[in-house]
Amino acid sequence: MKSxxxxxxxxxxxxxxxxFLFFFTLNLSAxxxxxxxxxxxxxxxxxxxxxxxxxxxxxLGGITDVREDAWLKAWIKDNAALQATDADAxxxxxxSPTAMTAFPFLTDENIDDILxxxxxxPPPPPVVATGGDVVVAEADNTLLYIxxxxxxVLLLMVVNLYRTVSELRDDAxxxxxxxxxxxxxxxxxxxxxxxxxLLTIFFLLSTAYxxxxxxxQVGVDEGYQPIQPIEFSHKIHAxxxxxxxxxxxxxxxxSKTSGxxxxxxxxxxxxxxxxxxxxxxxxxxxxxxxxxxxxKLYDAIGWDKDKLQYIEGYEKKPIxxxxxxxxxxxxxxxxxxxxxxxxxxxxxxxxxxxxMDEVYQHAPLTMGxxxxxxxxxxxxxxxxxxxEKIHEQLxxxxxxxxxxxxxxxxxxxxxxxY
Amino acid sequence: xKRVINxxxxxxxxLVIVSCNDxxxxxxxxxxxxxxxxxxxxxxxxxxxxPGMEERMPVAGTIARGAEFAFEYDNSIEGYELAKANLKSPxxxxxxxxxxxxxxxxxxxxxxxxxxxxxQGDLVKNEKFLGIPNYKDREITEGSIYHxxxxxxxxxxxxxxxxxxxxxxxxxxxxxxxxxx
Numbered sequence: 001m002k003s004x005x006x007x008x009x010x011x012x013x014x015x016x017x018x019x020f021l022f023f024f025t026l027n028l029s030a031x032x033x034x035x036x037x038x039x040x041x042x043x044x045x046x047x048x049x050x051x052x053x054x055x056x057x058x059x060l061g062g063i064t065d066v067r068e069d070a071w072l073k074a075w076i077k078d079n080a081a082l083q084a085t086d087a088d089a090x091x092x093x094x095x096s097p098t099a100m101t102a103f104p105f106l107t108d109e110n111i112d113d114i115l116x117x118x119x120x121x122p123p124p125p126p127v128v129a130t131g132g133d134v135v136v137a138e139a140d141n142t143l144l145y146i147x148x149x150x151x152x153v154l155l156l157m158v159v160n161l162y163r164t165v166s167e168l169r170d171d172a173x174x175x176x177x178x179x180x181x182x183x184x185x186x187x188x189x190x191x192x193x194x195x196x197x198l199l200t201i202f203f204l205l206s207t208a209y210x211x212x213x214x215x216x217q218v219g220v221d222e223g224y225q226p227i228q229p230i231e232f233s234h235k236i237h238a239x240x241x242x243x244x245x246x247x248x249x250x251x252x253x254x255s256k257t258s259g260x261x262x263x264x265x266x267x268x269x270x271x272x273x274x275x276x277x278x279x280x281x282x283x284x285x286x287x288x289x290x291x292x293x294x295x296k297l298y299d300a301i302g303w304d305k306d307k308l309q310y311i312e313g314y315e316k317k318p319i320x321x322x323x324x325x326x327x328x329x330x331x332x333x334x335x336x337x338x339x340x341x342x343x344x345x346x347x348x349x350x351x352x353x354x355x356m357d358e359v360y361q362h363a364p365l366t367m368g369x370x371x372x373x374x375x376x377x378x379x380x381x382x383x384x385x386x387x388e389k390i391h392e393q394l395x396x397x398x399x400x401x402x403x404x405x406x407x408x409x410x411x412x413x414x415x416x417x418y
Numbered sequence: 419x420k421r422v423i424n425x426x427x428x429x430x431x432x433l434v435i436v437s438c439n440d441x442x443x444x445x446x447x448x449x450x451x452x453x454x455x456x457x458x459x460x461x462x463x464x465x466x467x468x469p470g471m472e473e474r475m476p477v478a479g480t481i482a483r484g485a486e487f488a489f490e491y492d493n494s495i496e497g498y499e500l501a502k503a504n505l506k507s508p509x510x511x512x513x514x515x516x517x518x519x520x521x522x523x524x525x526x527x528x529x530x531x532x533x534x535x536x537x538q539g540d541l542v543k544n545e546k547f548l549g550i551p552n553y554k555d556r557e558i559t560e561g562s563i564y565h566x567x568x569x570x571x572x573x574x575x576x577x578x579x580x581x582x583x584x585x586x587x588x589x590x591x592x593x594x595x596x597x598x599x
Contacts, residue, residue: 219447227442241540241544260461262579
C-alpha cells in the first residue's frame, strides 16, 4: 500500500512536471520574440501607433488584454475584409477617418512577435541621467568653494607677509632707496629734449591707432549672440540629426531672405516629437528645461500635444526671434543669388552653424570681407552653354583661364549699393 | 601697500573694459538712419497688422501674379483617393530635371524617407521618427504622391510652404523613379 502510494506520488510529480514544461514551452512559443517584434513594430506600425500614447491610431501597449489573438491577426493582415464580417472591427475602424494599411505580408509568427513586444513591460527608465547630474553639480560646487577658500587664505598670507616686510624695512639702517634712484632718472629725463620729442610722437601715433581701431569696429557685430525666445539648438537639428539647412530655411533658394521657418515647418517634425529624448542637453539644460522649450512652440501655434490636433479658434502668437545677421540698409544682399546661382555653402558666411547650440555672427559682414570673397571665388563656367560666349570674352579680356566673381562685375559699386 | 592698490585698480579698469564688450547687445552704429530700413522689412514686427507681424496671408480668393492656381483636391481621404485616381503630372519627360529633383528630394524628404526611398533616413536611424514605409511597399501613384506632399498624411506634415508647385512635381517624379528602381 505504502509503495503504491509512493509510486503514484512520483508518477504525479513526473506528470505535473511534464505538463508544466509543456505548458511553459507552449506559452513561450505563443509569446513570440519581443526583440524581433520591436524591429517589426518600428518599421511597420510606429508611423501611426505608439505603445503608451494615442497617435493616428490607438496606443498598442497591452492591446492583447483587450482583443483576442486571432482577431488581431485577422485585423492586421486585412482589416477591410474583417470589417465586412465582424461588427467589432467595424466599430474599431471608426477610431480614425484614415483607413489602416493592410499588412498581408506579415506572417503569424511576425504578428506574435509584434504582440509580444506590445505586451512586454517597458524597460525601466534609466535613472542615471538626473541623479548623475545632481551629483556632478554638487561636486563642482564643493570644488569651487575649496578653491575660493584656498585663494582667500593665500591672499591673507601675502598681505601679512607684505606688512611684516615693510615693518622690518623701517627698522633697517637707511640705504639708497628706490625712491632716490627714481628721482635721479626723472631729473635726467627732464633734461633730455630729444626724448620728449620721441615720446610725444609715440603717444600721438598710439592714440591715433587706438582711436582708428575703435572707429573701424563701429557697426561691426562679429560675435553678436542675442538671447532668443526659444532655446533652439542648431547643433541638435542640423548637426546631430543632419537636417539640411534649406529644409527649414526654404526660401533661401528663391528669395532675398533666407527665410525664418514659419511654425508649420517646425510642426512637420514636432507634431510627432513633443519631447526631447533622454540625455539631450544644451549646456547644463537637460530634458526638463528643453521639453518646456518645445511647449513654447505649441503655445505659439496652438497645438494640443495630448489630442494631437490644432486647437480650434486659437489665437496664434508669433515667435519673436531676434535677428542675428543684420546687413545695413544701404547694402543689397540676395540669398538666392548666392545659394542657387553660385552654389555657395551656407557655412562659408555663417560659419559652423551645425556645431552651434546658440547661433552667433561668425563673419564680420564688412564690405572688405564681401570683396575678399568676390576676388577669390572662381566662377564655375562648365555646363552652362547659355553664357559660354560671354565667359570666353571675359577670360580673353583678363587673360585668365578662370574668371573670378570680381571680374564678372562683382566689385561694381552699383551691384550692391543703389 | 600702495602698489597692491594700484594693481587692483588696473585690474578693475581692465575688467570694466572687457565687460563693456557685450555679445548680447548689438554694437554702436555710425549713422543708424542709413543702417535701419525706413519701410517695414521682411519678418519685422508691424503693429498695423493683427498679430503684430509683417507677414500676411494672401487675401482669400486671390492669386498672386505668377503664382500657382488653387489646388482643386481637398485635404481629406476622398480628396486623396480622387487625386490618386485622376491627378497627373504636368511635367513631361523632357521637363523633369533629374539633378534638381534629386537635390530637392535630398533636402526635403531624405531625412525621413532615406536617400533610396527605403524609409531609412537619418531621423529614423536616430529613432526620432519611426515606421516610415519603403515607397516600394505602398500602392501610390503620382497623384497621391503630390497630394501627400501638398497636404501631408498621417504624421507627415504639409510641405507646400517649402516647395513650389513645379518643385513638388519634380520631387514626385523622383519618388516614382525611386519606386521603379
